[in-house]
Amino acid sequence: MSSNRDWTDAFPPLRQLPAEIFSQLREASLIVELPEGSRIFGPGQAPESFLLLLDGTIRVQQTSESGREIVLYRVQAGESCALTTACLMGYEEYQAEGIAETPIRAVAIPRALFDRLIATSRDFRQFVFTAFSRRVTNLFRVIEEVAFERIDVRLAQKLLELAGAKQQVVATHQDLANELGSAREVISRQLNEFARRGWLRVARGVVEITDRPALARLAQHG
Amino acid sequence: MSSNRDWTDAFPPLRQLPAEIFSQLREASLIVELPEGSRIFGPGQAPESFLLLLDGTIRVQQTSESGREIVLYRVQAGESCALTTACLMGYEEYQAEGIAETPIRAVAIPRALFDRLIATSRDFRQFVFTAFSRRVTNLFRVIEEVAFERIDVRLAQKLLELAGAKQQVVATHQDLANELGSAREVISRQLNEFARRGWLRVARGVVEITDRPALARLAQHG
DNA sequence: GAGGGTCTGTAACTAAGTCACCGAGACAGT
DNA sequence: ACTGTCTCGGTGACTTAGTTACAGACCCTC
Known part of the structure; x- marks a missing residue:
């Protein structure tokens, strides 16, 4: 008790x-x-x-x-x-x-x-x-x-928010879509685009951030 | 006083x-x-x-x-x-x-x-x-x-709401876009589509509703 | 009736969301 | 280890919404 x-x-x-x-x-x-x-x-x-x-x-x-x-x-x-x-x-x-x-x-x-x-x-x-x-x-x-905000900007913001001080976010693409009120496919595409730019790496259920400053730059509206 | x-x-x-x-x-x-x-x-x-x-x-x-x-x-x-x-x-x-x-x-x-x-x-x-x-x-x-809602559905709802008991809404396309957080061109297109279907008539700064039931049907998710 | 401001139309384009399907990985049970 | 099942992510074709950049039409005032 x-x-x-x-x-x-x-x-x-x-x-x-x-x-x-x-x-x-x-x-x-x-x-x-x-x-x-x-x-x-x-x-x-x-x-x-x-x-x-x-x-x-x-x-x-x-x-x-x-x-x-x-x-x-x-x-x-x-x-x-x-x-x-x-x-x-x-x-x-x-x-x-x-x-x-x-x-x-x-x-x-x-x-x-x-x-x-x-x-x-x-x-x-x-x-x-x-x-x-x-x-x-x-x-x-x-x-x-x-x-009013673009989905890539919002995703970058949310990733940084969810990561906090850590370097990784444990969430499926669907989870991230649910955070933003978007669709899984949209998030998948954005994540792959971020990965292509070298900002992060994606694995099953995990997003590992590799270039925080780049994400941060996009997040504050760049 | x-x-x-x-x-x-x-x-x-x-x-x-x-x-x-x-x-x-x-x-x-x-x-x-x-x-x-x-x-x-x-x-x-x-x-x-x-x-x-x-x-x-x-x-x-x-x-x-x-x-x-x-x-x-x-x-x-x-x-x-x-x-x-x-x-x-x-x-x-x-x-x-x-x-x-x-x-x-x-x-x-x-x-x-x-x-x-x-x-x-x-x-x-x-x-x-x-x-x-x-x-x-x-x-x-x-x-x-x-x-989550489609813009045509939201526009239909808003038109009915703004019309109240009256048959017309006094508002520019830009005004309606501002109501919904959308863009003027989008609203213009939707209004013209509604007009094409005979649901309303558009004039400068005025929308005259001619088929309320049709709008209402769309508004409640049809 | 000329000029300036407001309002609307249009086309081409980009961004976002939807649909349908697939395949890879994880995992449990045998 | 094999198999069936489930979750997760990838992909392409498509629709819808928003953007950009104009051009006219309407309206009011001088």
């Missing part, structure tokens, strides 16, 4: 709460653990609580009727599912779905308590609105990129 | 407020009027208050470097600029811009008072979150359509 020991440390705004609410928070919220691949929420599966992610990554994506997918954003450890919550509070049908990309550990704050936190704590409000704000701003960027 | 006479009638949640806050609301908020075409907010122009729209329409759109535009959503009378506000509260740089499509009249609730309303009134929270929820859900639809 995971105890509620120390998790509030990860969320400074919570430490500012009045003692009474703070103890309610420890009592009423529970720590949930879910295996990789779990569907955290999705159409017709409204979340019943506000999630604070302690460990792991949640991928939020959308699937079209034709089966094509696009990744909207990721929730990382230390962040909250703020958009989900807003939809929860607003009763609206949430269109996207959230998948655990890794095993995850999260705090689930029940709806009623969430409402009380919002009412009570200015810091908590700030925390929630900031999270909203970041997500929405990011959504705007997604729209802009899908609508 | 517009007095603060009756505007709260348009927003039922406000009527539930405690008398003290309610009178503050009447005092501290002011009614603003702006002419058509005003830029309400935009990049590098953060709104300083929460807006409740009494009359008119605000178009929220995004412009790419290359000059292409896409309409994200519209704020109608009786609604609020909830997304804007979240970004305001969260200090994030707002990427989109808001333009008055008609002369508008709105109530501007200062930031501090907005915060107090959120803290005080459950109904007000519900109101704000619901508005938020609707916008976000709508943004998800925009992403899905831009990413």
Whole structure:
């Protein structure tokens, strides 16, 4: 059993709460653990609580009727599912779905308590609105990129993003297509073109970056 | 001078407020009027208050470097600029811009008072979150359509939406392209194709719908 | 009624997505 | 090791969407 020991440390705004609410928070919220691949929420599966992610990554994506997918954003450890919550509070049908990309550990704050936190704590409000704000701003960027950016530029960006500090990205061409809302064949062609230019090497399920600067140059719109 | 006479009638949640806050609301908020075409907010122009729209329409759109535009959503009378506000509260740089499509009249609730309303009134929270929820859900639809829907289907949908009950849409091809984040030539071609099929007639700056059912059939994915 | 601005038409081209199919590699079971 | 199956990637022909670069048509004002 995971105890509620120390998790509030990860969320400074919570430490500012009045003692009474703070103890309610420890009592009423529970720590949930879910295996990789779990569907955290999705159409017709409204979340019943506000999630604070302690460990792991949640991928939020959308699937079209034709089966094509696009990744909207990721929730990382230390962040909250703020958009989900807003939809929860607003009763609206949430269109996207959230998948655990890794095993995850999260705090689930029940709806009623969430409402009380919002009412009570200015810091908590700030925390929630900031999270909203970041997500929405990011959504705007997604729209802009899908609508106006070339696919090679977007692919270069995404490869660098997914690689992080590492030199390789573990993903199939289909996975990359799903990231960008594109089609597998398109990604395959672009990757082969990148490989032909010596920017990377492709193997089954892996892309190994060999010329980061070149990718970066293309990514920032060159 | 517009007095603060009756505007709260348009927003039922406000009527539930405690008398003290309610009178503050009447005092501290002011009614603003702006002419058509005003830029309400935009990049590098953060709104300083929460807006409740009494009359008119605000178009929220995004412009790419290359000059292409896409309409994200519209704020109608009786609604609020909830997304804007979240970004305001969260200090994030707002990427989109808001333009008055008609002369508008709105109530501007200062930031501090907005915060107090959120803290005080459950109904007000519900109101704000619901508005938020609707916008976000709508943004998800925009992403899905831009990413996955055919341009002819999207154009048919948009024409029906813009026409409303009327039989005509007053807009140039460029305007329609900006609605959808597409290019003028593409829209011209599609409109001519629709005209060839007898679904509409095009004139300079006007599209007259002659076969609504046909457009509707295409719009709902046919 | 001339000139300038806005709006639309057109053609040739590039980029992106779709369709249909294939073959190579991985892997499990016998 | 052999075989069947499944996933992954390659390929070519095709359609759709967006781009580039014009040319006219319409409209308003002077």
